[in-house]
Amino acid sequence: MALTPSELALIEKHQRDLESRAHTDELLLRYYLGAQRVEHLGMAIPPNLRRFMVIANWCRTFVDTKNARQQVRSLILPGEETADPKLRAIWDASNLSAHTSMFNVDRMVYGRAFMSVGANEKDKSLPLVRVESPREMSAFVDPRTEVITSACRLYGATDEDLSPKLVTLLQPDATVWAAKDQGVWVETSRDEHRLGSVPVVMHLNRRRSGSWSGESELTDLIPLVDAATRSLTNMQFAQEAHGIPGIWATGVTKGDFVDAQGKPVPQFEAYFDVIKILSDKDSKWGQFSAADLKNFETALKVYGTQASTVTGFPARYWGITSTNPPTEGAIHADEANLTRGIEADNEQVGMTLGWVAALALRFATDTWVDGNRVRVDFFDPATPTVSQREDALAKRRAAGVLSREGYWDELGWSEARKAKEREYLARERAEEVDPYLALVREKGEVDRAASEPAVVG
Structure with missing residues (x-):
């Protein structure tokens, strides 16, 4: 079956959408990688001395720090209070711990991120969930229903020819694969899945009402990164010339x-x-x-203070430190804005991941989740010490407001870890009731240890 005129027109529309974002996407990626080009410097440095340029890669620090604190703990079905083992199996099979990390980097750098769900030919119960590159994926949304009407992945470009050679067009009832032949898109495969929904979920970062485009987390930080880079470069040149x-x-x-x-x-x-x-x-x-280089140090502290203001990060992340290291409580208080900001992000990201999980269950079970919403719980994004966390949980447990299972949930134990602990506790209770069982078990362990060959170091 050949591509229809409407499908060809839709592909071209998606391609124009991607091309309109390409320049900005490349610039944002370069800032994240610390490979951007600073056009204007404070002093006239000859071109042969541009090798002295030092990039203050605060953008990567900002993105990776937030990403490291956004760890998913469990996936819970509507009406349930415990993690769903089926969802966990799908999560592990698709290695989503690593993929979610890429998803977070995409949304913070480019302002948008995509995840797709596809059938697994080897095991239908474990559908494939993948993160799609925002530089290859485009999606259109119905503003009334806020549902994706079509998505398109254009890929296969090379360093010699940047135009895409392959395309995957995803629609509610069919997915079409095509390749470019002599400048024309030619269909190579088609799947009439009749899902009734595009198997792609899009996340828009900092979306505003009336807009279907996201905003990069780096927007406010980039001017300060440029300023710090200029100061560092000028300082190194001044050091070489007048130090x-x-x-x-x-x-x-x-x-x-x-x-x-x-x-x-x-x-x-x-x-x-x-x-x-x-x-x-x-x-x-x-x-x-x-030459006295103290003025450069002062300038960098000013930029670091402003970076702390616009990001909500503690100033120490931008190189502003005190002589005495902060105490545990001071660290926790200093990170209050950072922690609350990540909690707000988790609410948005959790909603997107919940839709992805519901879509994956549809592929696995052929039924939609009630309400099409899976709840996602995250680990605490703050940095409490082990003693702080254990002390708080012990007090809640002693006051009777936290169950044993709830205690384990707060510790972040997996379902397998909790099942093993239940087994241990059941064994202890049995030994308390019948001390003879404890003696038998102890003797068995001694006999087993005696039968094992000695290891000579």
């Missing part, structure tokens, strides 16, 4: 700066050996003051 004090001398000629063979002495050697070189009693020399 070593200049020397002046009078009553000397070029002939004084030669070696025993009459060859000119290198400038660096002459700088350190000037006292030895000046043999004329009427010659004089002196030293200029070295």
Whole structure:
């Protein structure tokens, strides 16, 4: 079956949407990688000295720090209170712990991120969930129902030819694969799945009402990164040019700066050996003051303070530290804005991941989740110490407001870990009721240890 005119037009529309974002996407990626180009410097540095440029890669620090604190703990079906083992199996089979990390980087860098769900030919009960590159994926949304009407992945570009060679068009009832042949899209495969929903979920970062485009988390930080980069580069150039004090001398000629063979002495050697070189009693020399680089340090602290303001991060993330290390409580208080910001992000990201999980269950079970909403729980994004967390949980448990199972949930134990602990507790209770069982078990362990061969170091 060949592509219909409407499908061809839809592919071209998606391709134009991607092309309109390509320049901005490339710029944002370069800032995340610390490979951006700073066009204007504070002083006129010759092109051959541009190698002194130092990138203050605060963008990667910002994104990776937030990403590291967004760890999914469990997936829970509507009306349930415990993690669903089926959802966990799908999560593990698709290695979504790593994929979710990529998803978070995409949404924070580009302002949008995509996840797709597809059938697994080897095991239908474990559908394939993948993160799609925002630089290859485009999606259109019905503004009334807020449902994706079509999505398109254009890929296969090379360094020699940046235009895509392959395309996957995803629609509610069919997925079409096509390849470009002599400049024309030609269908290669088609799946009439009749799902009734596009198997792609799109997340828009910082979306505003009336808009279906996201915003990068780096928007506010980029101008400060440029400013810090200029200061660091200027400081390094100033250090090279003026960090070593200049020397002046009078009553000397070029002939004084030669070696025993009459060859000119290198400038660096002459700088350190000037006292030895000046043999004329009427010659004089002196030293200029070295450049004071303190102003660059002050400028960088100003930029770091502003970066802390616009991101909500503690100032120490931008190199502003105190002499004495902060205490546990001070660290927790200092990260209050950072923690609350990540909790707000988790609410949005959790909603998107919940839709993905519901879509995956549809592929696995052929039925939709009631309400099409899976609840996603995250680990605490703050950085409490083990003693702080255990102390708080022990107090809740003692007050009777937290169950044993709830205690385990707060510790982040997996279902397998909790099942093993239940087994241990059941064994302990049985031994308390019948001490003979404990003696039998202890003797069995001793006999097993005696039968094992000794290991010679």
